[in-house]
Amino acid sequence: MADKQHLYLVDGSAYIFRAYHRLPPLTNPAGTPVGAVYGYTTMLWKLADDLDKADGPTHLAVILDKGSTSFRNVLYDQYKANRPPPPEDLVPQFPLIRDATRAFSLPCIEEDDLEADDLIASYAREATRRGWDVTIVSSDKDLMQLVGRCSEPHDGIEGGCIDMLDTMKNQRIDIPEVVEKFGVPPELVGDVLALMGDSVDNIPGIYGIGPKTASKLIQDHGSLAAALDAAPEMKAGKLRERLIEGRAMAELSRTLVQLKEDCELPIPLDDMKLEGVPPEPLAAFLSEHGFTSLLKRLDGGKGSPERPTQLNPAKAQTAGAPAAPEGNRQPVPEMPPVDRSAYECVTSLERLVHWIERAFAARIVAIDTETSSLDAMKAELAGISLALGPNDACYIPLGHGGSDMFAERPVQVERQAAYDALRPLLESDAVLKIGQNIKYDISILSRCAKIDVAPIDDTMIISFALDAGRSLDGIGGGHGMDELSTRHLGHTTLTFKDICGTGKKAIPFGEVPLDKATQYAAEDADVTWRLWKHLKPRLATERGTQVYERVDRPLIPVVAQMERHGIKVDRQQLARLSEEFATEIARIEREVWDCCGIEFTIGSPKQLGDVLFDKLGYKGGRKGKSGQYSTDQAILETLAGQGAEVATKVLEWRQLSKLKSTYTDALQAAINPDTGRVHTSYSLVGAQTGRLSSTDPNLQNIPIRTEIGRQIREAFVAEEGNVLLAADYSQIELRLAAHMANVPQLKEAFSAGEDIHSRTASEMFGTVDRDTRARAKTVNFAILYGISRWGLGGRLGIEADEAQAIIDTYFQRFPGIQQYIHTTLESVREKGYSETLFGRKTWFPRINSKNPNERSGSERAAINAPIQGTSADIIKRAMARMMPALQEAELGHVRMLLQVHDELVFELPEGDVDAARPVIERVMAEAAQPAVILDVPLGIDIGTGRSWGAAH
Structure with a gap:
């Protein structure tokens, strides 16, 4: 034991709300909500583990608020009156959180009529008097009054000192940190708080005096009493009037913020001694509530648990839970109509602080950013909007004013001051930030303001988890805000064009007058808040929680960071390729003209159709409503298959032209x-199906197996001293098909590491050679996409009857595949949607259409959606787990740059490849676990090189 005793006092109440917002609405085997309990347990475990590795405490206790009232309510009946009641599903978790604390064999202290802060202050005072050092585990500003307090030596005992630990930022808070925050030492923090008030606790302070003014007054006068006494002699103005008129409220506020340091101590300090955690009570608690992943860690003797990968399945999400009614007629929570006149334009720091404090009290805030561009890497931030409820929204302009340097700028909060004020709110674990496509907002705030927004919810992603592919009430199935607002709220939002105009008369958002900007921007936050209140409860009732919480939500900050990292490209290499492509395009163009005996514009569908079907007389031409021939890829491939050399050359010309314009030119x-x-x-x-898509530029469609595609990938390079590492799931969709369709032959082949296409060729054709393997490969993938006899015939270059015979043989050899297709289609026709192994729904509203083309298209997509969607879910889970795993291996500098279908691309120092390779491979191979245990292993192919092409 250390010579000097060190007491840690944990502000447990702050942990509870952080845990509640961090984790999904899980339930234990008895059906009781335990999401916050699980989060609290993991946080307490991690704290204990971190402290054990550092200079840990000798004594530790958790302090909680016992009730919602204290002696301060007698002094001021409006104290904390504006705090909303705790969420309904959190209330039954409070006693379980106390049980969790005791399961760690830690004291759990709470007292009637006292707040946790008072007990913390009293214990800290007594401990320092006894010569102990004290660390308060909290970031509560009220407790900062205690920081730096050291007891005088007495009776031969050296006095102890107090500091704080902010576990969210992993930061120690001592006197310099308090001075930086408040401008005054800890003993004067209460005086500053008394002047500025506190919206979170509804401490009145003096109206109109914000943190900066309060701090300066205390700095200048030395105390609250001196500042109030000096008011009559101050220069006439609003500040003087406010100090004189608000004196009584300031003095009351000083009493309310004063910590009570003489409480009776319910548990003696010596009873807080740490002597290890007996495993039996903790194991019993974890087992009772179904915390199986934590129980495994306890059994394995491992350290602090990470965020959970799986809990006992929530009773509210059983397979028998009813799906949402068709048409999504769930009632919208009762809300008043949107009233844009109710929004506030925040132009002073005092008003901004007011909104921030209210957001802390509400614990949930919708946010939105307004910028100069849709490109998150180039856009300038024009302003930020917040919403705390229906019509309770504001806009904070930061970059408004004409582009002309002489143009008059409207009054706004100074940009850096706004960032500094907003940072604690936007980074607080205790406040949930809601956004619509919040990935964009967190990227903007990270780049422009160095603010890391968390925790987050995204209404766009929630909508996607619930309604992907679904067309509702004739409105459509998109997930943009305007569409969601119309569909779910019956409200038509202002559009960007309404505010900024179109064409040559369009103006940047930063030049929009503040009254109009406020209506538009605050409405976005308001509507986002309303959508969240409507959509979030549906996740539990429609079994969307698992895929949203375990797959999609954790991915948002990961993808945002990947976008900010970007990837280096070799401009000179791209320029060389563009020149080569231009030369080759010109050569093919001449060859096409030679074949046709006429020069024409190959890129014109009308001219090409006239040449092919009128001049050259090829059969199969069909005219559309416009009166011109169709020359799409299918038509050209059919002609090429019939021996039309010109069609083959036109296809080559199109591919090269597209690659040149889309990649070698556009990438530069x-x-x-x-x-x-x-x-x-x-x-x-x-x-x-849940796959990520890539735009601006699109990196998903670079040809994979062609020489041209390889040349383009050669232009994606690593920085000097680094290499690129490409990790690719090998045949993941076939592996998933083997598992989901329960095909013994395929499962055996994958488990034995056999070549799956050779095994299929052996099963189907009785022999394996280059030709049969190629045909087997085509059949393997085609049937998973629900291909028809005509489609397969076209791919194999055979008649439809022969193709049907191959399909029949395939189903005979692998009956599980046929059963999977039959069962999947039957289920989708009945329910309207397919599901992945992780519960992701994809809706097919035309699956029962009387139109055969619509119906067959939906059927083909429905067959593949569970497989492709599960593949997408798995790589998403791998991405979300990747950086924590790399950081744990002390490889946090490794950057994940790209995700392209089944592949992840990383950049790292060349010397770290051997260390990083097994970590990346393990995370990808185990990504499905423990939520889904596959019957086949997931194979990972990894390569490295100076370029992306060389890494394959």
Whole structure:
């Protein structure tokens, strides 16, 4: 034991709300909500583990608020009156959180009529008097009054001192940190608080005096009493009037913020001695509530648990839970109509602090940013909006004013001051931040303000988890704010065009007058808050919680960070390729003209159709409503299959032209001048099955197996001294098909590490050679996409009857595949949606259409959606777990740059490849676990090189 005793006092109440907002609404085997209990347990475990590794405490206790009232309510009946009641599903968790504390064999202290802060202050005072050092585990500003307090030596005992530990920021708070925050030493913090008040606790303070003014008054006069006494002699003005008129309220406020340091101590200090955690009570508690992953860690003797990967399945999410009614007729929570006149334009720091304090009290705030561009890597921040409820929203302009340097700028909060004020709120674990496509907002705030927004919820992603592919009430199935507002709230939002105009008369948002800007921006936050109140409860009732909380939500900050990292491209290499492609395009163009005996514009569908079907007389031409022939890829491939050389050359010309314009030319233009890298934008709702999609530029469609595609990938390079590492799931969709369709032959082949296409060729054709393996490979993938006899015939170059015979043989050899297709289609026709192994729904509203083309298209997509969607879920889970795993291996400097279908691309120092490779491979291989245990292993192919092409 250390020579000097060190007491840690944990502000447990702050932990509870942080845990509640961090974790999903889980339930234990008895059906009781335990999401906050689980989070609290993991946080307490992590704290104990971290302290054990550091210079740990000799004594520790958790202090809680016992009730919602204290002696301060007698002094001021409005004290904490504006705090909302705790959420309904949190109330039954309070006693379980006390049980969790005791399961760690730690004292759990609470007293009637006292707040946790008072007990903490009293214990800290007594401990320092006895010569102990004290650390208060909290970031509560009221407790900062105690920091630096040291007892005088007495009776031969050296006095102890007090500091704080903010576990959210992993930061010690001592006197310099308090001075930096309040401008005064800890003993004067109460005086500052008394002047500025506190909206969270409804401490009145003096109206109109914000933190900066309060701090300066105390700095200048030395105390609250001196500042109030000096008011009559001050220069006439609003400040003087406010001090004189508000004196009584300031003095009352000083009493309310004063910590009570003479409470009776319910448990003696010596009873807080740490002597290890007996495993039996903790194991019993974890087992009772179904915390199986923590129980395994306890049994394994491991350290602090990470965020949970799986809990006992929530009773509210059993397979028998009813799906949402068709048409999504769930009632919207009762809310008043949108009233844009109710929004506030915040132009002073005092008003901004007021909104921030109210947001802390509400614990939930919707946020939105207004910028100069949709490119998160280039956009300038024009302003930020907040919403705390219906019509309870504001806009904080930060960058408004004309582009002309002589233009008059409206009064606004100084940008850096606003960032400093907003940072504690936007980074607080105790306040949930809601956004619509919040990935964009957190990227903007990270780049422009160095603010790391968390925890978060995203209404766009929630909508996608519930309604991907679903067309409702004739409105459509998109997930943009305007569409969601119309569909769910019956409200038509202002559009960007309404505010900024269109065409040559369009103006940047930063030049929009503040009254109009406020209506538009605050409405976005208001509507986002309303959508969240409507959509979030549906996750539990419609079994969407698991996929949202375990797959999609954790991915948002990961993808935002990948976008900010970007990837370096070699401009010279791209320029060389563009020149080569241009030369090759010109050569093919001449060959096409030679074949046709006429020069024409190959890129014109009308001219090409006239040449192919009128001049050259090829069969199969069909005209559309416009009166011109169709020359789409299917038509050209059909003609090429019939031996039309010109069609083959036109297809080559189109591919090269597209690659040149889309990649070798566009990538050069896409290089960010500030970073020298290309920053693609990933959409989490761009593909119905859950796959990420890439835009600006699109990196998903670079040909994979062609020489041209390899040359383009060669232009993606690592920085000097680094390499790129490409990790690719090998045949993941076939592996998932083997598991989901329960195909013994395929499962055996994958488990034995056999070549799956050779095994299929052996099963189907009785022999394995280059030709049969190629045909087997085509069949393996085609059947998973629900291909028809005609489609397979076209791919194999055979007649439809022969293709049908191959399909029949395939189903005979692998009956599980046929049963999977039958069962899947039957389920989708009945329910309207398919599901992945993780519960992701994809809706198919036309699956029962009387139109055969619509119906067959939906059927093909429905067959593949569970497999492709599960594949997407798995790589998403791998991405979300990757950086914590790398950081644990002391490889936090490794950067994840790209996700392309089943592949992840990293950049890292060349010397770290051997250390990083097994970590990356393990995370990807185990990504499905423990939520899903697959019957086949997930194979990972890893390569490295100076370029992306070389890494394959």
